[in-house]
Amino acid sequence: MKGYTGRALFVNLSNRTTTVQNIPAEWYRDYLGGEGVAVRLFWDLVHDDRDGLAPEQPMIFATGPLTGTAAPCSGRACVIFRSPATGTIGAANAGGHFAPALKKAGWDLLVITGKADKPVYLLIQDDKVEIRDASSLWGQGVKETEDAIKKEVGAQGLQIASIGPAGEKGVLFANIMTDKHRAFGRGGPGAVMGAKNLKAIAVRGTQPLPIADPEALKEAAKAARDELFAEAFVRDELHPYGTPSFYDAIDALGILPTRNWQRTSFPQSKDLLTYKAYHETLEVKPYACFGCPIACGRHTKIKSGKYAGLEGGGPEYEAVAAFGSKCFVTDLNAVAAANHLANNFGLDVISTGQVIATAMEWYEMGLLTKEQTGGLDLTWGNGDAVVELVKMIAHREGIGDLLANGVKRAAEKLGPKAEKAAMHVKGLEMAADGVRASKGESIVHATSARGADHLRPYASAIDAFGYRDEELGITGDINYLEDGNKAWVKPFQELSMATNMLGVCLFASITLAIKTSTWAKLTSAAMGRTITKDDLLKAAERVINMERQINARFGFDRKDDTLPERFLKEPAPDGRGEGEVVDLKKNLDSYFEAMGWDQKSGLPKKETLERLGLDWML
């Protein structure tokens, strides 16, 4: 009779203490869990005046009320931190099997502060928490780290999140990896973990999950699975071909970033990078995260050529675009090699590919010379150079040391001309999802709390696939090329955020396959409260506003909501958006209006925060 709430494990690595705290039930009421509750706690714990790598800064892992349950696609956890790359709030989210293990160990939140005096890893077995020596693991790749820890403490039921050399060396786009290839990605959480001398977190959970109404959950989960496979894209593309199937769709729409966004389609890659070529060139096995009937992941092994034998998770669509089309590379083996190495080094494949594409354009512009690259030929399309750069960046060797700080900082070093090719927002590199031909995505990229972001929400899914959803009020015809009129982004963004709060996968929501009301039913059953679709969206709206307010504390406002100049001034050269640039002001105006954010500052109005019960943030 204590209400649905959460339990937090606090670990201070500086003094090696652990404490347990109960999370207020009101936070689960208002923010539901996962990213919502983690962000709320982050508000209280983060230091505004210190950067993301300061030992005092917290990193907060969180599971959601659906994590590890019978709800489909429920294997997600997030980590909230201050991004060393952007200075904004950092929010990374991973699937795999780590999240259910953490939750089954009895922890809804894991809060890590401080810095160990030497490399350590954390071993959490239900209530038993140990800080163990990781000196012998330092310098190891992610696979080797996972294998060594499993050997040390037993593999049975053990799930591990770890960093590779990239995180150790403070590469500003280092990830935390789990299941060897699933990534807590974007914004450098791996660098934050490295700065704490924390190599890995190993978790074994054996407790039953707290589910208020297991029967109702089971029923709603069945409905959710049915809805998932009633959606053609999920059933006919994502399930059988995984994310590589995006490549063809996105290229066909003419929004594929090519040659560092100079072009928006890549006809030269036909039959080389497309999903059929992918499944022929590489040895492919599908991979599913916990409880996922989609199984969008691919595990591949390189069959021939100089990289033969290299294997691992992916490359997923983003990696194919990042190391492939963006770098004008058509050699899928090189792309796969870059991907496998990057994952094992704990690099973010999206940022890494973008950094390399930018470096190639700088090379083309003469801003980077062969002397500076140590003899490496960064001509467009040189797949082997891409693979080499991945290694150099991860270890901060040669030119890799400059590039390891991301395109924004590297451009600052190379002089004013360099910014033109530095495709980033707020210091986070662009992913591979159209902007000029997807004006919804232009809003997402410009305003997202964590910088250039294609996922909060994945607006190009609405644009590209023409999704409509009555429950979200997205019923009209949306002209993907139209500037302004961006109110529809709001409910879609809320649904996306809700999935991060519940601990489920974006691919089950951005496809609009599972209804918002079905998510609400699942949540109600898990939490034992009546949560409507509108409750769900409003809770998400709170979290979106909270992140906006946190960034405001860090000095961010409308002035920072911008896009790379290329999108504002260079008309898209081909595809459906041919000739288009982005009218940023028009888009921001209409979006801020819908959000209840002040037009001048771009920050939530007092009345908006009052409506959401967040005016105590003022």
Place this chain on the structure above:
Amino acid sequence: MKGYTGRALFVNLSNRTTTVQNIPAEWYRDYLGGEGVAVRLFWDLVHDDRDGLAPEQPMIFATGPLTGTAAPCSGRACVIFRSPATGTIGAANAGGHFAPALKKAGWDLLVITGKADKPVYLLIQDDKVEIRDASSLWGQGVKETEDAIKKEVGAQGLQIASIGPAGEKGVLFANIMTDKHRAFGRGGPGAVMGAKNLKAIAVRGTQPLPIADPEALKEAAKAARDELFAEAFVRDELHPYGTPSFYDAIDALGILPTRNWQRTSFPQSKDLLTYKAYHETLEVKPYACFGCPIACGRHTKIKSGKYAGLEGGGPEYEAVAAFGSKCFVTDLNAVAAANHLANNFGLDVISTGQVIATAMEWYEMGLLTKEQTGGLDLTWGNGDAVVELVKMIAHREGIGDLLANGVKRAAEKLGPKAEKAAMHVKGLEMAADGVRASKGESIVHATSARGADHLRPYASAIDAFGYRDEELGITGDINYLEDGNKAWVKPFQELSMATNMLGVCLFASITLAIKTSTWAKLTSAAMGRTITKDDLLKAAERVINMERQINARFGFDRKDDTLPERFLKEPAPDGRGEGEVVDLKKNLDSYFEAMGWDQKSGLPKKETLERLGLDWML
């Protein structure tokens, strides 16, 4: 830019550790502070399966957002605990100067758990917290304890809350005293503190208070002071004559408890216990709590007779009635002596007087014999016997040991006939405020979270003085004798609870002198948020419902909402309520309807908790 929130000091006496926690801003948004936030925290910390004296049980002192500010009557703190007398939530509230000191030391909440291995006192000087030896203080009275601690650590700015022998010996109606005579009273908080081996809490605070808008606060405070003195009762009675002035008013109305409620007026006490007699018989000085322009307190010294020279705070109205009319005593010197001794022993004067009055009726009934009393003649009106019993109860000597457990437990020992004279609800003794002739008060006594309660709200003020208040919607003519129709109790109860949440005095609200909207302005200025009168009342409604839910966890429901049989079956013998009994069912039905509580269980309906955002408590 972190929002209005509070800071809590946790002291675990078992392992002598102290920790600091920030309280979620949402709690200050939803429950405002003081009793509201303390009760919310209590929900998380209390152990349902252990009694109030178990070392693990928390006692939570709390100040409110107005405590210590320029708002009038802002010297209040509360303490929340599980009552060892009733088994319900315990809530005691004191004025004086302790609360502002605690707040100026930087603490909104002080949470004490565990039990020291020997007597200790807590010394809090801003952030410096010490657990000091109190072996030499054990057994001392409250005055001697305060003086000794001041001698030890310096009197300047030091404020002390302590227990006397009564708390040490686990008298179930022992208080915590501050300023030597102000009481955290009712329900035995002194026994809880004694069970922790905690003799005293001494606080020195030197920090400025966090006030969001000092100018707005100053302005609202001026309005509040003006409103206070525009009210005739405050201006013409409470201010010049203090609470003893109640005696005449209540006797005149014929609701004065006399001879243990056998009678409801006491003509024999005219010119002996009335407020003019009081000011002539005793040497009287007014006393004011922090920031209080009313100064209702009296300090008295006995001028003549066998108790000459005894001095202290009070007797206030409740003590005059408890030791006087209830015991049929007309000797004001004996009444004052009993009061001064009881305060210094750390006894609750209300419960102590009621226990003695009950003992006198048992003596009359032959249920207590002179043999059992150790030769003490408990004939009605024997003031000296009252004084003797006070001593015996405080030290649990002779018959005092039985009586120290309160009338309910004592009656259980004396057999079924004894219950008739045991005037209590849920184990808390009656105060001195009419029930049969004040049907609003019958609701308060039957349903209050802490047992027989005359203050939550002080409904007889509405009844007796005919107060009306448009802001509270109390505009109709209320027939004080009418059963049923108790909806008006709800807003008045909310206003009363609000004062406990804000850290201000009930005498500024139960007189309806200061407008609810003025309290809201004061609160807005202190917290830096727009808080309307309705926000204030709704926040209080949340806390009232929360206390109801906490008691539900302890097993309480409608079956426990009852009154002493005398009020249900014996018609009032005189006064304006002559011939009246209480129709409890009718009153409960109408009140539960207004509260949104289920008629059968008497507990908040799901929809009520949902409306208040409290359904996570289900």
